[in-house]
Amino acid sequence: MIVFLIKRIGNAILVMLAVAFLAFLIFRFLGDPVEMMMNESATQVERDELRARLGLNDGFLVQYGRFVVNAAQGEFGLSWRNQQAVVTLIAERFPATFELVLIATIISLVVGIPLGVFTAIGRGRWWAESLQFSSVIGVSLPSFLVGILLILVFSVSLGWLPGYGRGEVVNLGWWTTGLLTPSGRAALALPALSLSLFQVTLVMRLVRAEMLEILRTDFIKFARARGVPRRPLWFRHALKNCLMPVITLTAMQIGNLIAFALVTETVFQWPGMGMLFMQAVTFVDIPVMAAYLCIVSFIFVALNTVVDIAYAVIDPRLRKA
């Protein structure tokens, strides 16, 4: 087991190093931050001095090595644009993204699971089939379009919900939350809905497939023969057996959602990590971009590793793999 753990964690570190390397390779060709940072009337000498101070004249491997050594200590330097520590910037934005992802995940489970059950038990009926069909639209609509449509309907036409920003937030020391104020909750509604749409269909389709499978199994047939009423049969006996893959999927999708949130955050001006990254791209703010990519991939890698280890704990056969 210990060998397995070391192997998995070693793998994770290798993946992180590769991600950091790729990130650096991309930024190498991204553009010249100095041109974006200097005022129009700065002289060439001043530009050259700034380039030297930022260490842009060093070789690629030197820059990469410096980045990895610093990053391992949680030190990502100063944002070139905001002149704030990148770690602080990301830590400030993380609660916004996390709350958005959390609420989107809850919506996707609360809406997706019942929908999955209904489409499974109503298989062949017109309402189940039309739900199934509209889920295809849910998957294929690009999320920025969904976001704009939601804004047009709920914010411009009906005026029910705000279309941008995070509303009033409460500061809990190291965490800011919008969940405790009415305006914060109102502001969360549209972006969370827009972000969860894809997730809802995913959960719904997974639950439907699993339900169909389980409804065919013997133990359901026997239960039915024993006279178990339909409702507890579906929601207690059958659904319980579907939830394991749903939970696994949801855990794995959290990383995805954090990454996907980038588009939603841009549309709704949600002050999260994705917004920060977009701003950094516009201004070639390499420390921020590098840190963002590393942190998001760290979340991915960590989630995957934890899931793998959890499986190995449950099923000893997997330890040899």
Added chain:
Amino acid sequence: MLMKTIMASTALLVLSLPASAETFRWGASRDIGSLDPYSYGDSFTLGVLNHVYEGLVRYDRNLEIEPALATSWEILSPTTWRFKLREGVKFQNGAEFTADDVQASLKRASDPKSPLKGNIPAYKGSRVIDAHTIEIDVSENYPLLLNDLTTIYIFDAGWLKDNNAEAPTDVGSGVEGFATYNANGTGPFKVESRQPDAKSVFVKFDGWWDKPQHNIDRIEFSPIASDATRVAALLAGDIDFTDKAPVQDIPRLEASPTVKLLEGTDLRTVMLGFSQRDQLISGAPNPMKDVRVRQALQLAIDLDLIQKRVMRGKSRNAGTLVAPPIPGYDAALDTPIKADPDKAKALLKEAGAEGFEFDFNCTDTLVNEEQICQAIASMWSRVGLKPKLDQAPRAVQTPKRSSGKVDVYTLGWATLPMLDTYSLTSQVLHTKEGTFGIFNWGGWSDKEFDALTEAAATELDRTKRLALEAQSLKVAKEHVLMIPLHQQPLTWATTNKVADLPLMPDNLPRLWLVKK
């Protein structure tokens, strides 16, 4: 009893009316970089922070320089200016404004590590004469010091010292600066809170030295980067004002009964530049060194068509390289060149440059830049040329441009923050040498032009200097150093709750002049 209650509540209502806080919600197209005006020299950040910090002088409604923290000034010698400072000015932390503050601020702005250093190129040093008099040393006969000082905002020397912020933040060193998060100026508004990317709140500073012309108590500044979201927020009444209404949404905003559009023309002139090196980037000899080829490129472009189709009638065709409000502009030069494809073809034939291939470098920064470039490329194809359109974000294109790896490129130049033709002639058109010609990406060198620019650089007599600048623009036009296209449209939009907001051609809202 009932009567009493009604009277009491009416009285309360009347009393509470003037005290009710008038909030002005500004949905901007982007966020400011930081609260430190010396952190990042872009005009927009400086413009927003101008509500908190002030310079010795400022621009009025007509973009004329007027006294701000200085009340008067005189030129003592070709290298020394003396400024009389305003008395009774208080910083937002209560400290008194004195000459020491000016000296500390100038020192901070001109620090070798300050990105704002280029905004005050002629500064050499300063001497405090008494609490409200300061002398500033500049390079010899420098005429534009006042223009430069409009963006050098004054910090409180004591506050800088107490918070260890006397030097500007150095991004290379990895240490954060106090002024990035905190502000203490003399301006009409003070910072209440700042959440980057989300919302910054400014509240009225009651101790402001000037008589407020505005009637707002609070500014909520929210950046909303997505055009569609910003327009939606305005239509929904979630914001009062945006400084950037997208050109494609103008008809929709015009149709809305709750929205008012403020339309004007930007100071930014859009132009095309050419490589004047011996070779094109493909390695072929460069035919654009021949003035006839440059004329042909100009004659092939139909400005009216671009104005009508691409810019939807909102831009202003340009005949010269600076916009009318900019000192040095000469109306006599401002006649746009009429398109004449046949003459263009004839000129190309005469120069032996028919059908040559070149790279056309475009970015995404100017209004409708992509469409402008496509239109021009097809106009050039029509006279038999072979432009290769290279379109990419500014961050990608700028390194190519500054290293001279371009044949033809777009450029927008507003002359900010200097607001003088000299900004263009010295930075864009002068031979690239020393502090001159940083944006001379084409690499041309015209001795006659350089001499005129340098003469204007040290001419203190305003009339003579402007005449010299007009003369240099004439040379640029005759030699077709660059092709002027148009001044960009400038569209602000407010809800009809906003009664008065002066639209400034430098695209910087000045909310101390707003009435709601």
